[in-house]
Amino acid sequence: xxxxxxxxxxSVNFGYxxxxxxxxxxxxxxxxxxxxxxxxxxxxxxxxxxTLISLLGGLNLPDSGQxxxxxxxxxxxxxxxxxxxxxxxxxxxxxxxxxxxxxVKQVFPEFSNEEKKTYIQKYIDMVSLSGxxxxxxxxxxxxxxxxLSLARTLAMQPKVLLLDEPLxxxxxxxxxxxxxxxxxxxxxxxxxxxxxxxxxxxxxxMADKIFLLSPGPKASLYKEFNVNIERPRDMDSLNLNEDFxxxxxxxxxxxxxxxxxxxxxxxxxxxxxxxxxxxx
Numbered sequence: 230x231x232x233x234x235x236x237x238x239x240s241v242n243f244g245y246x247x248x249x250x251x252x253x254x255x256x257x258x259x260x261x262x263x264x265x266x267x268x269x270x271x272x273x274x275x276x277x278x279x280t281l282i283s284l285l286g287g288l289n290l291p292d293s294g295q296x297x298x299x300x301x302x303x304x305x306x307x308x309x310x311x312x313x314x315x316x317x318x319x320x321x322x323x324x325x326x327x328x329x330x331x332x333v334k335q336v337f338p339e340f341s342n343e344e345k346k347t348y349i350q351k352y353i354d355m356v357s358l359s360g361x362x363x364x365x366x367x368x369x370x371x372x373x374x375x376x377l378s379l380a381r382t383l384a385m386q387p388k389v390l391l392l393d394e395p396l397x398x399x400x401x402x403x404x405x406x407x408x409x410x411x412x413x414x415x416x417x418x419x420x421x422x423x424x425x426x427x428x429x430x431x432x433x434x435m436a437d438k439i440f441l442l443s444p445g446p447k448a449s450l451y452k453e454f455n456v457n458i459e460r461p462r463d464m465d466s467l468n469l470n471e472d473f474x475x476x477x478x479x480x481x482x483x484x485x486x487x488x489x490x491x492x493x494x495x496x497x498x499x500x501x502x503x504x505x506x507x508x509x
Contacts, residue, residue, distance in 0.1 A: 234297070235389075235421055236297070238260045238281070238284065238285070240293070241257070241259075241295070243292050252446055254280050254445060254447075255280060258281070260440055263421075265421055266438060267415055268422065269426055269431075269432035269440070271442065272427065272443075274427065276444055278393070279393050281425070282393045282425055286310050287304065288306060288312075290303075310391060311387030312393065313378055313382045313390065313391065313392045313395045314395070315393055319377060319378060325363070325365075325369070326349060326363065329352060329384050330345065333349055333385070336384075349384065355414070356379055356380040356383075358380065370403075371398060371403070372399055372406070375399060379395070387420070388420060389420070389422070389423065390420055391423050392424040393425050394425050394427070395424075396431070412435055429477060429481065433458070433467070433476055438455055438456060444487075451487060458470065458473055
């Protein structure tokens with residue numbers, strides 16, 4: 230029996246502008262994501278990663294090809310596919326409770342006031358914002374705002390969680406804390422997650438599978454890697470893990486190989502400063 234992909238981009242092309250002066254962002258992108266899988270999409274700035282998330286979320290539609298969710302074409306946004314952006318997207322005049330409440334009212338209008346209060350508090354506690362219920366976004370740190378965005382998205386109970394570089398603007402400590410929170414949430418209910426990142430170590434730490442995009446314009450899927458490293462994973466222990474170092478070196482070599490090809494001599498981009506692992 231052939232298993233159908235849970236979320237899929239099939240021969241997707243997308244660009245901006247008129248045909249005479251068109252910028253092609255994505256070209257012939259084919260990606261399949263299985264149900265309950267944690268997938269990381271890795272690429273440099275300008276590869277169309279955020280555009281890809283917008284297509285998966287139904288915020289944009291492809292010029293050609295199809296985006297499929299459970300075998301059906303995606304024709305617009307849906308609560309089944311929750312998006313967590315890197316810019317928080319919070320309403321500044323609403324409190325922590327109010328920002329989550331706004332989403333909950335839209336998705337679960339049948340909840341009584343008491344049910345809603347208990348339900349919202351569960352997600353506030355989940356992301357360690359207990360005691361900040363009455364604070365507004367301006368009163369929160371960057372990490373707290375991102376946790377609030379995560380709580381609001383999770384409270385909608387999406388079947389698919391789409392993460393558009395949600396941790397890129399955070400300091401290293403806050404980023405590490407939120408990485409663990411996202412992993413813990415995924416492991417507790419195994420919902421499907423697609424995460425955009427430009428951090429190779431983060432991708433290996435969190436994902437089951439990594440899709441590497443070629444640089445834009447006309448970005449496409451370059452290679453796919455399975456992350457066969459036992460969970461739970463911790464970055465401190467991963468640095469001593471031969472499988473982690475081997476996969477890290479493979480992907481880094483793949484990036485270097487791409488930019489050294491004759492077709493990409495004109496591309497100027499800084500490669501991550503990863504040092505080859507030395508096995509003893």
